[in-house]
Amino acid sequence: MRTIATAPDKRxxxxxxxxxxxxxxxxxxxxxxxAFAAAWSVSALDIEWAxxxxxxxxxxxxxxxxxxxxxxxxxxxxxPLIETIHIATLGTMIALVLSIPLAFLAARNTTxxxxxxxxxxxxxxxxxxxxxIIWGLVFxxxxxxxxxxxxxxxxxxxVGFLAKLVAEAIEEADRGQIxxxxxxxxxxxxxxxxxxxxxxxxVLIGTTVYRWDINVRESSVLGFxxxxxxxxxxxxxxxxxxxxxVLVVLAAILVIVLVSEAVSAYIRARxx
Amino acid sequence: xxTGAAAYPTTWRPPAxxxxxxxxxxxxxxxxxxxxxxxxxxxVDVNRVLAxxxxxxxxxxxxxxxxxxxxxxxxxxxxxxxxxxxxxxxxGLVLSVPLGxxxxxxxxxxxxxxxxxxxxxxxxxxxxxxxxxFFVKLFGFGPVAGLLTLAFASAIFLGKMxxxxxxxxxxxxxxxxxxTGAGFGQTVVYAIVPQVLARTxxxxxxxxxxxxxxSTVIGIxxxxxxxxxxxxxxxxxxxDFALAILLSIIALVALGEWFSDWxxxxxx
Amino acid sequence: MAGVLPADAARExxxxxxxxxxxxxxxxxGGQRALDGVSLVVERPEIVAIIGSSxxxxxxxxxxxxxxxxxxxxxxxxGAAEIVGVSRRELRRLRRRIxxxxxxxxxxxxxxxxxxxxxGRLGSVGFFASAFxxxxxxxxxxxxxxxxxxxLGGYHDTRADALSGGQRQRxxxxxxxxxxxxxxxxxxxxxxxxxxxxxxxxxLIRELATERRRPALVNIHDVxxxxxxxxxxxGLKSGRVxxxxxxxxxxxxxxxxxxxxxxxxxxxxxxxxxxxxxx
Numbered sequence: 001m002r003t004i005a006t007a008p009d010k011r012x013x014x015x016x017x018x019x020x021x022x023x024x025x026x027x028x029x030x031x032x033x034x035a036f037a038a039a040w041s042v043s044a045l046d047i048e049w050a051x052x053x054x055x056x057x058x059x060x061x062x063x064x065x066x067x068x069x070x071x072x073x074x075x076x077x078x079x080p081l082i083e084t085i086h087i088a089t090l091g092t093m094i095a096l097v098l099s100i101p102l103a104f105l106a107a108r109n110t111t112x113x114x115x116x117x118x119x120x121x122x123x124x125x126x127x128x129x130x131x132x133i134i135w136g137l138v139f140x141x142x143x144x145x146x147x148x149x150x151x152x153x154x155x156x157x158x159v160g161f162l163a164k165l166v167a168e169a170i171e172e173a174d175r176g177q178i179x180x181x182x183x184x185x186x187x188x189x190x191x192x193x194x195x196x197x198x199x200x201x202x203v204l205i206g207t208t209v210y211r212w213d214i215n216v217r218e219s220s221v222l223g224f225x226x227x228x229x230x231x232x233x234x235x236x237x238x239x240x241x242x243x244x245x246v247l248v249v250l251a252a253i254l255v256i257v258l259v260s261e262a263v264s265a266y267i268r269a270r271x272x
Numbered sequence: 273x274x275t276g277a278a279a280y281p282t283t284w285r286p287p288a289x290x291x292x293x294x295x296x297x298x299x300x301x302x303x304x305x306x307x308x309x310x311x312x313x314x315x316v317d318v319n320r321v322l323a324x325x326x327x328x329x330x331x332x333x334x335x336x337x338x339x340x341x342x343x344x345x346x347x348x349x350x351x352x353x354x355x356x357x358x359x360x361x362x363x364g365l366v367l368s369v370p371l372g373x374x375x376x377x378x379x380x381x382x383x384x385x386x387x388x389x390x391x392x393x394x395x396x397x398x399x400x401x402x403x404x405x406f407f408v409k410l411f412g413f414g415p416v417a418g419l420l421t422l423a424f425a426s427a428i429f430l431g432k433m434x435x436x437x438x439x440x441x442x443x444x445x446x447x448x449x450x451x452t453g454a455g456f457g458q459t460v461v462y463a464i465v466p467q468v469l470a471r472t473x474x475x476x477x478x479x480x481x482x483x484x485x486x487s488t489v490i491g492i493x494x495x496x497x498x499x500x501x502x503x504x505x506x507x508x509x510x511x512d513f514a515l516a517i518l519l520s521i522i523a524l525v526a527l528g529e530w531f532s533d534w535x536x537x538x539x540x
Numbered sequence: 541m542a543g544v545l546p547a548d549a550a551r552e553x554x555x556x557x558x559x560x561x562x563x564x565x566x567x568x569x570g571g572q573r574a575l576d577g578v579s580l581v582v583e584r585p586e587i588v589a590i591i592g593s594s595x596x597x598x599x600x601x602x603x604x605x606x607x608x609x610x611x612x613x614x615x616x617x618x619g620a621a622e623i624v625g626v627s628r629r630e631l632r633r634l635r636r637r638i639x640x641x642x643x644x645x646x647x648x649x650x651x652x653x654x655x656x657x658x659x660g661r662l663g664s665v666g667f668f669a670s671a672f673x674x675x676x677x678x679x680x681x682x683x684x685x686x687x688x689x690x691x692l693g694g695y696h697d698t699r700a701d702a703l704s705g706g707q708r709q710r711x712x713x714x715x716x717x718x719x720x721x722x723x724x725x726x727x728x729x730x731x732x733x734x735x736x737x738x739x740x741x742x743x744l745i746r747e748l749a750t751e752r753r754r755p756a757l758v759n760i761h762d763v764x765x766x767x768x769x770x771x772x773x774x775g776l777k778s779g780r781v782x783x784x785x786x787x788x789x790x791x792x793x794x795x796x797x798x799x800x801x802x803x804x805x806x807x808x809x810x811x812x813x814x815x816x817x818x819x
Contacts, residue, residue, distance in 0.1 A: 176644050177649065184636065185632045194648060
């Protein structure tokens with residue numbers, strides 16, 4: 001009898017939960033797994049906690065040894081600073097040129113077939129997954145120490161970055177504009193050139209300018225592996241315990257990175 | 273088409289960039305001049321560059337096939353990188369809370385705000401490898417320096433994001449929930465957490481992914497992880513092992529990126 | 541410009557038609573049969589309006605003719621040349637003889653009007669000439685002339701995305717004319733335009749096709765517009781030809797046959813009142 005009494009009103013459940021029980025459990029499991037993994041990582045790294053006891057004193061000591069900055073070192077590092085910017089700029093330019101064919105190879109709608117697409121994707125992943133400074137190691141082995149290795153490293157890392165974003169823009173390009181050019185009897189290369197390239201131009205320019213300012217920052221450490229630029233001087237100063245010089249170099253790096261970031265932001269604001 | 277064709281101009285150039293033809297030409301000249309200046313300034317030794325191409329082939333030949341026989345060394349380095357990344361994300365998350373609050377304009381006193389923002393600018397501008405070299409000087413070679421580097425970089429990044437979130441919290445929902453008579457804790461849970469939770473989790477996962485990438489690099493200056501193994505193999509001209517390491521790094525980074533994308537897609 | 545060009549005779553196929561579609565069928569991957577044995581012969585330069593409800597296969601038919609959509613079976617003859625069976629390379633050569641005007645205009649938005657118009661000549665210039673916008677002098681003069689003809693003189697350096705809908709469609713028409721085509725395919729040219737602009741655009745297409753003595757296949761969902769501007773109407777229903785005849789032969793019964801039951805008296809009377817465009 002009870003069922004008859006309640007059934008007509010039972011259109012709504014008594015309890016409401018934002019997530020199903022399953023979703024809640026999954027969420028907690030993920031959280032627990034990540035926390036556990038992090039805790040295990042901390043313990044596995046064998047941290048000597050004793051080191052931390054006097055860390056603040058050591059840091060303070062280091063800071064005192066840095067002060068006052070030895071500004072007389074500044075003229076010495078002007079050329080390496082310019083070299084750093086050259087490495088970033090030339091590397092970005094090379095990457096820009098190479099990224100266009102790579103983007104067309106790696107975009108689903110412009111690649112020739114599944115095989116060429118796979119090659120394009122593999123090149124993208126390889127270029128992007130290896131950090132600039134690791135590319136630096138590779139190119140120093142090839143070209144020997146110096147700015148050329150740095151330029152090649154910057155180009156090798158940036159080409160995948162640019163091509164990935166441009167390939168995405170190609171895949172999202174307006175199909176109608178492409179069709180219209182196809183319908184005129186244009187060759188495939190002309191369709192890419194006239195129908196697609198103008199559509200992806202803003203992405204291409206915007207990401208190139210953006211990547212350039214990232215590259216100035218990356219170039220500041222390429223010298224650590226011998227690939228030219230200011231990094232070499234920073235490394236040398238640290239190894240000589242010339243801390244007052246180190247502070248000057250750090251300040252100089254700070255300035256060129258911040259300025260390039262501002263320039264890049266200004267240009268991107270202008271073109272959009 | 274024949275009618276009056278003669279009456280129409282037979283040449284046409286696209287409108288000039290930068291406003292006028294003269295300025296367009298000037299810009300082009302500027303680029304060319306820059307190229308000449310920079311290349312000559314760098315003292316590029318053409319012969320050495322040319323010698324590089326056969327050397328590249330030689331090195332490539334010695335890289336193949338990649339040598340995975342020392343997989344234990346490889347696995348130890350990779351594991352150390354992942355552990356550094358995970359632990360650093362957690363430590364960075366903890367540290368980012370005070371930093372984020374200190375860097376929120378609408379919460380922190382002006383002096384604290386400026387100091388926190390200064391630290392954020394400093395941390396964002398200096399490359400991780402530079403930070404790492406300082407921690408190596410303070411704590412010696414090994415993964416601890418790497419962990420601290422990544423934790424510092426993560427705290428800066430997450431702190432900046434948190435500060436922006438705090439500054440952008442819309443006050444409407446907060447007032448609406450408070451108007452129902454909710455207490456402070458209830459207000460935070462119902463009005464603030466929902467506004468920032470999905471984005472925050474996404475940002476943390478993104479940072480974990482970034483830490484995995486960076487963990488492969490900072491070993492170059494001795495801060496532990498696979499980068500240290502890679503650097504050593506290059507200095508010993510151990511190219512087939514180096515390729516094995518590079519391929520492992522590519523796989524790890526690609527996996528991390530895939531995981532990060534997957535989680536953030538789920539959250540949306 | 542007066543009279544059928546001598547070359548036209550050679551372009552005609554054995555049946556003397558400018559365009560002949562034979563048993564054209566298109567089945568989409570999902571199994572949807574968009575065209576089911578459509579046959580259509582265009583023997584003289586006339587405006588053929590293709591009407592039918594949405595999903596009847598109008599757009600598929602037009603797009604199969606230049607193979608923007610690949611036909612499943614059937615033949616298409618452009619004069620003496622068969623289109624369906626040819627290689628991609630040969631198809632590109634045939635496409636140069638077939639110009640298309642689109643519903644969404646499909647101009648390359650970030651290029652200038654002149655570049656869009658000249659893109660009609662891409663088939664006749666090489667890759668580097670198109671990269672550096674080096675078109676032959678007669679093409680450039682021709683582009684200026686065509687722009688004048690469609691009423692856009694002076695707009696050559698304007699970017700396409702700065703134009704209104706009607707102006708964009710005029711650029712689309714100019715691009716099509718630059719191909720100096722043997723056949724015009726027009727896919728819903730007015731669906732994105734307001735009624736007044738739509739009539740102006742239809743009148744322009746009719747005038748230009750008549751001037752150049754070229755046939756035009758025009759997809760159009762507005763029956764009144766089709767009656768006003770076409771010499772011949774083809775009605776499609778479920779991928780088959782349900783009507784083929786002069787606009788005057790369209791009756792309430794034939795429209796019911798094509799579209800299904802509806803009160804058609806208003807549509808037909810309005811079309812009778814307006815005879816503009818057909819002298």
